[in-house]
Amino acid sequence: MKKKLLLVVNVDWFFLSHRLPIALEAQKQDYEVHVAIGLTDKLETLESYGFIIHPLDMQRGSTHVIGMVRSVLQIYRVMKAVKPDLVHLVTIKPVLLGGLAARLAKVPAVVAAISGMGFVFLDAGIKADLRRLIVGRFYAIALGHKNLKAIFQNKDDQTNVCRMSGLGSDSIELIRGSGVDLELYRVKELPGGAPIVVLAARLLKDKGVQEFVEAARLLSRSEYAPKHGVRCVLVGEPDPENPSSVTLETLELWREEGAVEIWGGRSDMVDVLASATVVVLPSYREGLPKVLIEAAACGRAIVTSDVPGCRDAIEPDVTGILVPARKVEPLAKAIQYLLDRPSLCAEMGAAGRRLAEQVFDVRSVVKEHMRIYHELAGKGAQ
Known part of the structure; x- marks a missing residue:
């Protein structure tokens, strides 16, 4: 029975x-x-x-x-x-x-x-x-x-x-x-052209979405963005049942401002991560974020917060970089540090794939x- x-x-x-x-x-x-x-x-x-x-x-x-x-x-x-x-x-x-x-x-x-x-x-x-x-x-x-x-x-x-x-x-x-399904989430070469920095999550304040947008503003005002054409992208949707959710009105203001691209909810995360140069999650606290282990499996360098859950998803300075939660300037600096070093992105991505195979x-x-x-x-x- x-x-x-x-x-x-x-x-x-x-x-x-x-x-x-x-x-x-x-x-x-x-x-x-x-x-x-x-x-x-x-x-x-x-x-x-x-x-x-x-x-x-x-x-x-x-x-x-x-x-x-x-x-x-x-x-x-x-x-x-x-x-x-x-x-x-x-x-x-x-x-x-x-x-x-x-x-x-x-x-x-x-x-x-x-x-x-x-x-x-x-x-x-x-x-x-x-x-x-x-x-x-x-x-x-x-x-x-x-x-x-x-x-x-x-x-x-x-x-x-x-x-x-x-x-x-x-x-x-x-x-x-x-x-993570290691057969589905495979390593692909880093894309050419303008580098893409992706934050993929429910669009909640405690995912660090506001800090990401402000970091994107810093990058857009620096000499780096016009020279390299960096694109900062939000992937995900608001969650109205969560008190921390970003509002649709705020999203529309961000879209009009242009510091970040709003891609909305996506079911093709394999393709989204393949298009990324760096994956970012400046969350305030997590269990263990699925998007970061998917990013590791895809061979992408990571920038995330030094908080429970996020720090457990990477090997610091090996598969990604840890930054203080709720801090904009260190987040922007870490993103730019990686974008300035494509070879380091590739090395961290390869190490991330090994970590995914061993643990995730x-x-x-x-x-x-x-x-x-x-x-x-x-x-x-x-």
Whole structure:
């Protein structure tokens, strides 16, 4: 008889870009895969893979108590109906709310994938401290299942959550990122012509988008840009459910100003990265950003922030350069430093590809998840 796996995920695009290979491999290994997911317009796509979909009315940006209680009850009802052997909770809200529902529903085994700490841990002030205290208590409850593994993408997040929740070492796994398809993301020669500097991400303030735009302005006013024709490009879309999102009005102002090009959301990231000379992500904090491991696999030099998650995605001064978060001038200087040295870009790109092959291969990531699934499901059946 097939074991039942239930994944609980906020949004369809994150599941498809970050967890699809794991769900497909679970199918191959004779799991019946269910996906409880926030309201989606990709139902047919999800069902085409053979998954059983359970839509949830779960808004990522909402922190209203009534809404959260309603979400817990929805997830609980799905768990009671499916009767999964194993639940995999993906990202912060599903981990916190789904963790509580899993304990109420007495599911046999839980995987909690903590892929970042969220905007609550970026804010400062008394209100932010209070929110962090509340979230910390939620983690302690949500991760209190007796047969659970919490998967972290970097050691900083692991340390913080373990301190808040009291998780022991036997309940912890460290897997650096969601992996990259090394067959799809291949190295191509650096493009000729005007160098292109790419920031590809959801267009959020805490991704360092504003700092990137200001760095582009500095480059455009320097002697470097007119001489070399450097192009700074934003790839991605706003995320209205996130309080940190850039507005459409701001995007239009940037487009009119011309310091950056706005390419919008793109599904052809292989081609986008192939067109780049340097890939930039000046984020304030991450789990472990997928775009940086994709850039490494494509052999592109990286400039990113010296913060948890970002610094875990590179080898400093080998595959990329670290700069202080929220600082414009060091970011601009690092970009120009690399653009002035094409041979260094190529060397860092080659080193990045080696790092991707050693650490970020999606096949290894999937294999590690299957090991965890089998271990937990086995214990849950006892």
